[in-house]
Amino acid sequence: MKSDFKLSNLLGTVYKKGNLVFTKDGSKLLSPVGNRVTCFDLIRSQSFTFSYQHRKNIQCIALNRNNTLLISVDEDGRAILVNFVSRVVLHHFNFKSKVSNVEFSPCGKYFAVAVGRFVQVWKTPDFTEDRQFAPFVRHRVYSGHFDDVLSISWSENSKYFISTSKDMTARIYSLESSDSDVARTFSGHRDYVVNAFFSKDNDVIYTVSKDGALFRWEYTESLNEEDEEGKDDEEIKEEKPRQWRIAAKNFFYANGKLRCATFHPQSNLLVVGFSNGEFRIYELGDEFNHIQSLSMGQNTVDTVNINKTGEWLAFGSSKLGQLLVYEWQSESYILKQQGHFDSMNTLCYSPDGSRVVTGSDDGKIKIWDVASGFCLMTFTEHTSAVTQVQFAKRGQVLFSSSLDGTIRAFDLIRFRNFKTFTATSRIQFNCLAVDPSGEIIVGGSQDTFEIYVWSVQTGQLLDSLTGHEGPISCLAFGQENSMLASASWDKTVRVWNIFSRSQTVEPIEISSDVLCLTMRPDCKELAVSTLDGHITVFDIEDARQVHLIDARKDIISGRFLEDKFVSQNSNRGKYFDTIAYSFDGSTLLAGGYNNSICMYDIDNEVLLKRFIVSENMSIDGTLQFLKSGKITDAGINSDLIDRNGENSDLEDRIDNTLPGSQRGGDPSERRTRPAIRVTCLQFSPTTSAFAAATTEGLLVYSVNQELVFDPFDLDVDITPESTLESLEQKEYLVALIMALRxxxxxxxxxxxxxxxxxxxxxxxxxxxxxxxxxxxxxVGEVLNKLDSPHIEFYLIWIKSLLVQHGDYMASHKFEFRPALKLLSRYLSKTAKEVVSVGKKNEYLLTFLSASKDLKEDASEGKGDDAQSEEDEDGIHSFVADGDDDEEMDDGDSDGEWMGPSDSNLNMNMKLKSKASGQPLTFAGENDDDDSEDDELIEV
Structure with a gap:
C-alpha cells in the first residue's frame, strides 16, 4: 500500500476570517480557512486546499490579474507568495507589522500593502528581470494617515491608488514620484472610511464610511467669480485648475454599522454589508438607486466581493463560518455553505467513497461531497452532541448516536429521520455499530455497562449484552461476518456472536484502559489502543496477541501557552483515541489528543509516516518549545493577556466570553484557547485517501494520482511517436500497452x-x-472527471475486461478495489440520471410508441416512392422508399427529410411503450450492410 498521502482538501470549514477573492474569469473563489486557503470551483463544483500553512490565521489574500501569483498574509504580517497554477510556494516574507489589506495593481507589476498607518508598494517578482537577488523589492512607502490604513484601491490604469484609514479620511497617491502634487486628502466623514473606489473613467471617486455615508467626489474645474470677469472663454479654458470636490452625499440608513463594501466599475454596482447580517445592492451614477437588499442571518457580514462580470456576489461571515455566493439578477444562491458550529467528534465514509458524514458537538450531522467539498445536507434532529455516525452496508441508511439518549436512522434517499432507537432508561450513547447485513444495530454508553441490541426493521430493543464491568468505550463489527467486538474501561475486550448471543472466545485481558478498537476488514484480527500509549493487535480466533506497537515516542503532543516546559517533557496526549485499518489490513492509522497522525506497518511494527495536523500557533498544542521572549516579568505568556479593552471600537471592547468555557457556544467567545485534537480517522473505500476529523476541520489526505509522467516498464523504443505510429498501423494492443507504460x-x-x-x-x-x-x-477517471460522452463505448470496455479477467480480479480484490469503486460510483450516478430522464419523458415515449403503430398502419398499401399523408388522427408519417438505397436530401420540399443529413446519423435506439409494448427503432442508415431496406424515420 502507498504511504505518500498529502493534504488535498479541507472540509467542514469554508471560511473563518479575511477577504474573499474571485479569479479573473469569475468561476473560482478563494477563501481563507484558518491558516490555509481553499479554492472553490463554482462551475465544476470542485474544491481543493493549498498545502502550505501560515503560522497564524490568515488576515488577507490577493491574486493578480493573470491568475498566476497568490499572496497571503497572516495576523503577524508574515506573507507567503504562491504560484497559483502549480500551487508551489515561491517565497516567504515578513512585513514585521500587522497588515490589514494587500492588493495587486491591474497591470500586475506592483502590489500595495497596508502596514499600520503606512502604505508600502512593492514590485511583483518577475522571472524576466536579470540580477534580481531579492524576490520582494520595495518601490516606495507612502505616509500621510494618522491611524491604521483599512483598505487600498487601484485605478484601472495602475497609476494611482486610494487608501482609507481609521482617521476618517481617504488619500489618493500617485505611483510615480513626479506626480507628487496628485496627493490629496478626502475628509468630511464622521467615522472610519471603510473603502474607496475609482469609477470606470477614473473621474469619480466614491468613499464609504462605517456610519453608512457615501460621498461622491468629482474631479471638476474650480474658478473664483472675480477671476472670471474680463477673461475670454479661451483664456478661461486654458487657466482652469481642477480639484476633487464633493458632488453628492448619500446615506444607507441601516440598523447596523457598515462593515464591508465593494464596487464594480463596469456596471456601477455598489454592494455593502452591515453588522446585522443585511447586505444591499445599489446602482451608482447620476442617481443613487437601491436595487436589492437581503439578509444572510443575524451575524455580521465581514467581507464582500464581486466577480468580473458583476453577476456573482461573495459574502463571508466569520462568527458562524458562513460562505455565500449570490447571483443578484436571478436572486438565487450559487453557493451557500456553513461549517460546524463546534468541534467534530466523528466521521464516516459512504460505501462508494463519494461522501463523508461528520457529527459534531453542536448536535448537527453534515453530509459532505468529497469532490466538491460542499455540504449536501444537514440533519438537526439530535438535541445534544453526536458521538458516532456509521453507514449501513449499501449506503442508503445512516445511523448516529448522541448524548441525548437516542440512536437515529436517516434515509439518505428522502433525507429524513425515519427511525429512533432508545433504551429502557435515559442514558447517553457514546458509540454504535451496525451489522454488515443491516438488520442489527448495537449501542454502548458510559452510564451503564451493557451493550444494547435493536432490530433495524422493527425498531425494538431485542437484547442487552452483559459481561463488562466498566463503561463501554468502543464497538466494532467486521465486514465479512456478524462478529462484534466491544472494548471497555474494565481493561477487557470481548468478542460476541451477535445472533447466538454468546461470546466466541474468552475475554481478552489488556494491561491498561481500552480507549478504542478497530477490526480488520477480513475479521481475523483486531487492534486495540490503550491509555499507556500502546497499540496491541490480537488474533480473534484464539485470542492471542500477535503484534505490539509502542507509540509514545512517535507522538508529537505539543505544549500549551501556559505550560512552563517543552512538549518533550509533557505526558499530555501520549496515547491514541482513534485508530483505523486500511483496506488490505496491512496498515494502521492512529490519532488522538495531539498534533500528529501516525501510519504504522503492522507486520513490521514500524512507523511508516507521520502527518503534522496543523502549524497554526493560534491553537494550543502546536508549539514544541517555550519562547522566553514572550514571558513577562510576572511570569505570564504575553499571548495570554487580554488586550480587547484597548480597542477603539465599542463592539470590540465588549467582553462576552465565558470564563473557563471550552466547548459549546460560539467558538469566538471562549476564554480558553482551542487545543489541537484528532477525534476520528477513517480510510476511504477507494483506498486512495483517508480523512481526519480535527480541531481545524475535516482534513482529507489523498495519494496524488494525477502525475503526468510515471514510467512503468519503460524501454528505449517506447516513445509517444512510436505509440502513435503503432496506432496508425492498427496495432491496437501494442499501442495501448506502450501508452500505459x-x-x-x-x-x-x-x-x-x-x-x-x-x-x-x-x-x-x-x-x-x-x-x-x-x-x-x-476508464473510471475519464468517466468521473472528464465526463466523457462516450458512455456506451466505455461500458463495452468495462464489460469486456470484467468478463475476460473476472477470476483474476476476484482473487486480487484488494488490488482492484479502488478502480471498481470509481466505476460503481459513476454507474450509480448515471443510473439515477437515466431513471430521472425516463420519468420526465414518459408521455413522450408513449406518444412515439403509438406513432409507430399508426405509421405501420399508414404504410400498408402505399407505393414505393416516399410520400407523406395525414391519417385520421392528424399524425404525419414520412415513409422512405424501400428500394432506393440513396440517402435522403436536406431539401425542404414536401415529403422530404427536414433535418440534418443522414450521413453522420447512426443511432439505433429501441424504446418500448407501456401502451403498445412495441419497440420503436430510430436509424439514419441501416448498420447492416446486407439489408436492402432503409428503416422508417418518424418525425
Whole structure:
C-alpha cells in the first residue's frame, strides 16, 4: 500500500476570517480557512486546499490579474507568495507589522500593502528581470494617515491608488514620484472610511464610511467669480485648475454599522454589508438607486466581493463560518455553505467513497461531497452532541448516536429521520455499530455497562449484552461476518456472536484502559489502543496477541501557552483515541489528543509516516518549545493577556466570553484557547485517501494520482511517436500497452478511443493482467472527471475486461478495489440520471410508441416512392422508399427529410411503450450492410 498521502482538501470549514477573492474569469473563489486557503470551483463544483500553512490565521489574500501569483498574509504580517497554477510556494516574507489589506495593481507589476498607518508598494517578482537577488523589492512607502490604513484601491490604469484609514479620511497617491502634487486628502466623514473606489473613467471617486455615508467626489474645474470677469472663454479654458470636490452625499440608513463594501466599475454596482447580517445592492451614477437588499442571518457580514462580470456576489461571515455566493439578477444562491458550529467528534465514509458524514458537538450531522467539498445536507434532529455516525452496508441508511439518549436512522434517499432507537432508561450513547447485513444495530454508553441490541426493521430493543464491568468505550463489527467486538474501561475486550448471543472466545485481558478498537476488514484480527500509549493487535480466533506497537515516542503532543516546559517533557496526549485499518489490513492509522497522525506497518511494527495536523500557533498544542521572549516579568505568556479593552471600537471592547468555557457556544467567545485534537480517522473505500476529523476541520489526505509522467516498464523504443505510429498501423494492443507504460493521460485517451468497437473484446482478452487495473483506473477517471460522452463505448470496455479477467480480479480484490469503486460510483450516478430522464419523458415515449403503430398502419398499401399523408388522427408519417438505397436530401420540399443529413446519423435506439409494448427503432442508415431496406424515420 502507498504511504505518500498529502493534504488535498479541507472540509467542514469554508471560511473563518479575511477577504474573499474571485479569479479573473469569475468561476473560482478563494477563501481563507484558518491558516490555509481553499479554492472553490463554482462551475465544476470542485474544491481543493493549498498545502502550505501560515503560522497564524490568515488576515488577507490577493491574486493578480493573470491568475498566476497568490499572496497571503497572516495576523503577524508574515506573507507567503504562491504560484497559483502549480500551487508551489515561491517565497516567504515578513512585513514585521500587522497588515490589514494587500492588493495587486491591474497591470500586475506592483502590489500595495497596508502596514499600520503606512502604505508600502512593492514590485511583483518577475522571472524576466536579470540580477534580481531579492524576490520582494520595495518601490516606495507612502505616509500621510494618522491611524491604521483599512483598505487600498487601484485605478484601472495602475497609476494611482486610494487608501482609507481609521482617521476618517481617504488619500489618493500617485505611483510615480513626479506626480507628487496628485496627493490629496478626502475628509468630511464622521467615522472610519471603510473603502474607496475609482469609477470606470477614473473621474469619480466614491468613499464609504462605517456610519453608512457615501460621498461622491468629482474631479471638476474650480474658478473664483472675480477671476472670471474680463477673461475670454479661451483664456478661461486654458487657466482652469481642477480639484476633487464633493458632488453628492448619500446615506444607507441601516440598523447596523457598515462593515464591508465593494464596487464594480463596469456596471456601477455598489454592494455593502452591515453588522446585522443585511447586505444591499445599489446602482451608482447620476442617481443613487437601491436595487436589492437581503439578509444572510443575524451575524455580521465581514467581507464582500464581486466577480468580473458583476453577476456573482461573495459574502463571508466569520462568527458562524458562513460562505455565500449570490447571483443578484436571478436572486438565487450559487453557493451557500456553513461549517460546524463546534468541534467534530466523528466521521464516516459512504460505501462508494463519494461522501463523508461528520457529527459534531453542536448536535448537527453534515453530509459532505468529497469532490466538491460542499455540504449536501444537514440533519438537526439530535438535541445534544453526536458521538458516532456509521453507514449501513449499501449506503442508503445512516445511523448516529448522541448524548441525548437516542440512536437515529436517516434515509439518505428522502433525507429524513425515519427511525429512533432508545433504551429502557435515559442514558447517553457514546458509540454504535451496525451489522454488515443491516438488520442489527448495537449501542454502548458510559452510564451503564451493557451493550444494547435493536432490530433495524422493527425498531425494538431485542437484547442487552452483559459481561463488562466498566463503561463501554468502543464497538466494532467486521465486514465479512456478524462478529462484534466491544472494548471497555474494565481493561477487557470481548468478542460476541451477535445472533447466538454468546461470546466466541474468552475475554481478552489488556494491561491498561481500552480507549478504542478497530477490526480488520477480513475479521481475523483486531487492534486495540490503550491509555499507556500502546497499540496491541490480537488474533480473534484464539485470542492471542500477535503484534505490539509502542507509540509514545512517535507522538508529537505539543505544549500549551501556559505550560512552563517543552512538549518533550509533557505526558499530555501520549496515547491514541482513534485508530483505523486500511483496506488490505496491512496498515494502521492512529490519532488522538495531539498534533500528529501516525501510519504504522503492522507486520513490521514500524512507523511508516507521520502527518503534522496543523502549524497554526493560534491553537494550543502546536508549539514544541517555550519562547522566553514572550514571558513577562510576572511570569505570564504575553499571548495570554487580554488586550480587547484597548480597542477603539465599542463592539470590540465588549467582553462576552465565558470564563473557563471550552466547548459549546460560539467558538469566538471562549476564554480558553482551542487545543489541537484528532477525534476520528477513517480510510476511504477507494483506498486512495483517508480523512481526519480535527480541531481545524475535516482534513482529507489523498495519494496524488494525477502525475503526468510515471514510467512503468519503460524501454528505449517506447516513445509517444512510436505509440502513435503503432496506432496508425492498427496495432491496437501494442499501442495501448506502450501508452500505459508511458502513463501519459492524453496518449492513453487517444489510443483507447481509437480502438474499433469490434476489436475491444479481443484486446481485452489479450491484454496482460498486469495492465488490467491500470486501464480500469483510467476508464473510471475519464468517466468521473472528464465526463466523457462516450458512455456506451466505455461500458463495452468495462464489460469486456470484467468478463475476460473476472477470476483474476476476484482473487486480487484488494488490488482492484479502488478502480471498481470509481466505476460503481459513476454507474450509480448515471443510473439515477437515466431513471430521472425516463420519468420526465414518459408521455413522450408513449406518444412515439403509438406513432409507430399508426405509421405501420399508414404504410400498408402505399407505393414505393416516399410520400407523406395525414391519417385520421392528424399524425404525419414520412415513409422512405424501400428500394432506393440513396440517402435522403436536406431539401425542404414536401415529403422530404427536414433535418440534418443522414450521413453522420447512426443511432439505433429501441424504446418500448407501456401502451403498445412495441419497440420503436430510430436509424439514419441501416448498420447492416446486407439489408436492402432503409428503416422508417418518424418525425
Amino acid at each position: 508511458l502513463n501519459e493521460t492524453y496518449l492513453i485517451h487517444r489510443v483507447v478511443e481509437n480502438v474499433p468497437l469490434k476489436d475491444i473484446k479481443l484486446i481485452a482478452q489479450d491484454i496482460p493482467v498486469l495492465y488490467v487495473n491500470r486501464i480500469l483506473n483510467f
